[in-house]
Amino acid sequence: MQNMHEREREMKQAGYLVQTYERHTWRTLFSLPASLCTAMLLLDYTIHGSAAPKGWPATMLARLSKQALADLEGMRAILAHGAILRGFLLQQISSAMSAQQEWDALLNWLTNLTEASMRQLITYGIRSNLEYYRSYPHLPRVPEVARLLEELEAAETVLEDEEYRKRAIHTILDDWGIQEHGPPLALIEHPDRLRAAITGFLGELWEQGFAEAWEQRKASLTATMEATQDWLTREAVAYLPDEVVFRVTGLQLKEEWIPVLQRASTVVFVPCLFLDKYLSLAVEGDTLNIFYEPKVTPVLLADYSARQEVYARGAQQSASRLAESQQAYASASPVLDLAEFGQAIRTLGDPTSLSILTALAEEGEMFAQQVAEKLEVHQSTISRHFSQLERTGLVSVRPEGSMKFYSANRERIKEICQLLLKTFA
Numbered sequence: 267m268q269n270m271h272e273r274e275r276e277m278k279q280a281g282y283l284v285q286t287y288e289r290h291t292w293r294t295l296f297s298l299p300a301s302l303c304t305a306m307l308l309l310d311y312t313i314h315g316s317a318a319p320k321g322w323p324a325t326m327l328a329r330l331s332k333q334a335l336a337d338l339e340g341m342r343a344i345l346a347h348g349a350i351l352r353g354f355l356l357q358q359i360s361s362a363m364s365a366q367q368e369w370d371a372l373l374n375w376l377t378n379l380t381e382a383s384m385r386q387l388i389t390y391g392i393r394s395n396l397e398y399y400r401s402y403p404h405l406p407r408v409p410e411v412a413r414l415l416e417e418l419e420a421a422e423t424v425l426e427d428e429e430y431r432k433r434a435i436h437t438i439l440d441d442w443g444i445q446e447h448g449p450p451l452a453l454i455e456h457p458d459r460l461r462a463a464i465t466g467f468l469g470e471l472w473e474q475g476f477a478e479a480w481e482q483r484k485a486s487l488t489a490t491m492e493a494t495q496d497w498l499t500r501e502a503v504a505y506l507p508d509e510v511v512f513r514v515t516g517l518q519l520k521e522e523w524i525p526v527l528q529r530a531s532t533v534v535f536v537p538c539l540f541l542d543k544y545l546s547l548a549v550e551g552d553t554l555n556i557f558y559e560p561k562v563t564p565v566l567l568a569d570y571s572a573r574q575e576v577y578a579r580g581a582q583q584s585a586s587r588l589a590e591s592q593q594a595y596a597s598a599s600p601v602l603d604l605a606e607f608g609q610a611i612r613t614l615g616d617p618t619s620l621s622i623l624t625a626l627a628e629e630g631e632m633f634a635q636q637v638a639e640k641l642e643v644h645q646s647t648i649s650r651h652f653s654q655l656e657r658t659g660l661v662s663v664r665p666e667g668s669m670k671f672y673s674a675n676r677e678r679i680k681e682i683c684q685l686l687l688k689t690f691a
Contacts (some may be wrong), residue, residue: 290507291532292498294491297366299355301538302468304546304557306348310338319542329474337463340449344391353548369472376465383455389425395438395617410437479539487537490560515558517545530554574633610658610682620650628673633671
């Protein structure tokens with residue numbers, strides 16, 4: 267029995283069954299509430315000495331009233347600096363709604379949240395705070411949080427139980443290091459007060475400078491988002507997930523976030539203000555939201571836009587030269603059709619195939635084993651490449667008994683070169 271288990275372990279280690287990740291779906295989202303809540307998060311981070319961008323947060327904090335700062339302190343635990351409010355708003359406000367783009371519409375939407383909706387927000391805050399420890403298993407275990415999570419996993423309806431909610435809220439406040447529970451409870455236990463605190467804080471944030479910055483950069487954020495989505499649709503498939511993140515944001519993910527990125531099936535890039543060289547990330551089910559501040563010249567477009575510009579400039583020239591190309595093609599090689607020509611070019615561009623042709627040009631007629639020995643390449647590899655070279659007519663074949671002798675088809679190669687010269691010279 268022991269040997270069987272050992273064999274099973276060895277098979278797993280040998281790679282007989284390997285966990286993989288599916289191809290990602292990449293999206294973008296233009297969101298005023300996301301940017302506002304991210305700014306709220308930056309302010310709370312700065313107040314409590316956490317790593318955050320310099321400059322703007324300190325300037326904004328100096329402009330906020332004592333009431334706004336008190337509300338921010340009271341909301342910080344249940345809303346996780348503002349990240350939970352951000353997640354809730356992204357869930358509730360569709361991308362087509364004006365509240366995603368316009369302050370007046372967003373304020374109206376927030377003001378009209380019902381008591382049931384506010385209770386839903388608080389429930390979302392409780393769940394998110396508790397499940398935070400599940401998302402980060404390396405964090406120190408908090409026994410009461412673990413017990414609450416076990417109860418939640420056993421029955422989802424426990425979140426509607428008032429006694430459970432009270433225990434959970436007090437545990438969350440303790441975990442956030444809040445010694446005096448009175449001020450936050452005054453908001454959490456009274457949904458209308460919490461709604462007023464949210465609208466009051468965001469309203470003051472908007473009026474004290476965020477509005478001006480948003481209106482100045484709104485058009486560029488929109489343009490960046492559209493260009494980013496275009497790039498993601500056309501070219502992201504050619505890159506590894508963390509490379510896509512770097513090309514879009516210009517920033518590299520820390521190593522501990524790579525597995526989170528790999529597990530996500532959908533990744534949404536959300537351009538925001540004031541993040542500077544920081545990223546803010548949030549997992550919602552199988553979706554990873556990445557909040558970032560676009561650079562003045564987006565990194566992802568550095569070479570892509572240049573190529574697109576070249577394509578645009580050359581489009582008119584290409585159209586006028588198309589007839590010439592077709593005529594040159596016909597006169598240079600009437601036996602070449604477009605599919606064959608493309609395949610021949612691809613074969614010539616393959617390093618191994620090109621090495622084979624070079625060897626044949628230098629040595630003259632050779633059989634496959636001789637070429638394999640000369641190039642120090644396995645014969646099966648050489649055989650596969652010779653099959654492709656035969657199909658495209660780039661080599662001539664002379665059978666002799668059971669063997670094939672190959673030589674470079676110089677005329678065919680000249681035809682291709684002449685066609686390229688006539689087309690592009």
